[in-house]
Amino acid sequence: MNETMVCVVGNVATQPMYRDLAAGPSARFRLAVTSRYWDREKSTWTDGHTNFFTVWANRQLATNVAASVSVGDPVVVQGRLKVRTEAREGQPNRSSADIDAVSIGHDLARGTSAFRRANKPETSASPPRPEPNWETPDGNSVADSADPAAVASDSPGQQRSDVLVVT
Secondary structure (H helix, E strand, O other), X not given: OOOOEEEEEEEEOOOOEEEEEOOXXXXXXXXXXXXXXXXXXXXXXXXXXXEEEEEEEEHHHXXXXXXXXXXXXXXXXXEEEEEEEEOOXXXXXXXXXEEEEEEEEEXXXXXXXXXXXXXXXXXXXXXOOOOOOOOOOOOOOHHHOOOHHHHHOOEOOEOOOOOOOOO
16 A cells, blocks of 8 residues: 555666566566756756666566567556665675556657557356346336335346346
């Protein structure tokens, strides 16, 4: 609940690395984010410091990243920021910033993109259900009845197909 959510705009710095793990697909790539500012003395835009983030994507997002994102692409990443510090033998502590991505997309302010819906994996096939008839027959108004069970069936044990009951 008290996580640090960030929205970062930058360029993909490394080719996304995709892996199928036991917990599901996972992908990661490095994102370069460079600030720009107006230099009044030179009257031009100047690049500032570049921050690098490791972006992690999981499940369907990982599959879509592997198929859609490549080095140099301008992207917008939204997710949870995680800063890690690790000690290695003989070296000073290193800090790194990771983003556990919730959403990743191309930055359309800097180019175009052709969107295609991903095919969802097949789940257990259930028989098709008929469309309900949303019309209420005369004299049987849903709003007139206080008991949804009385409206939902004409007789005990028989479900009406023309009335939708929401509880």
